[in-house]
Amino acid sequence: MSSLELPAGKTSAFVISFDFDAEEVWLAENPENANRPGVLSQGTYGAKVGVGLVLDTLDHLGLPATFFTPGRVAERYPDQMREIVAHGHELGHHGYTHTSPTKLSKSEELDELLKGKAALEQFGVEVTGYRSPSWEVSPNTFDLLVENGFTYSSSMMDDIKPYVHPAHKVVELPVQWMLDDAPYFWFSVGSDWNRTIRSARDVEEIWREEFLGIHGLGGLTMLTMHPQFIGRPSRVAMLERFLTFVKSHDEVWIATAGEVAKAVK
């Protein structure tokens, strides 16, 4: 049995994570989007505006975060990457492209893993964490993580507490759609005109309730956001309110994903 060893006085853990996808999520969804600058501009917003607003919010509150970033995004936006690192945040792997591992052969998946890691480590940091694109893993993913020196994954939805994958010495920091901004805020033309965009207030309420529930059970609240969605002005304001609320609970350990992974024994 694995367990999370919290610092003295803390009763639950909280991680602020961002998947800095920029254009890659649209490119992986449909390669023809490479010829649709309007579609891609939704992702460009994350790099151009969202990341800066999110970094300002974290600075105001003095909180650390983990930015899971596809290698091609890191290559396209080196200034933003340097800013993220300079502010003391952690970088995590999120594919080289944003291609789901379920669509890749084992050798293609290995190639994505190595190229993505190299692209991030150019910024002078060690990358030990992996979050699969779209939270999809293949039958080979955990073998490849172990073989390539990764110590944690943050892609599975089967728990509220971190654990060690039984057949692999890799820590899992579980995620959930409820604690992700995309299901509430992602709107894209063509596929889902019937879907409405949720108000920041609604999402704030859902996140507060779920955080309190996980906190009461001594688990890990893994908040997952995307600069292109959370980086809109009304939503960044909500994020500041929500994180201020979380911070007001002294018994919550707010740390990077890497720090929480290290505390799992």
Ligand SMILES: [Zn+2]
């Ligand atoms: Zn992503």
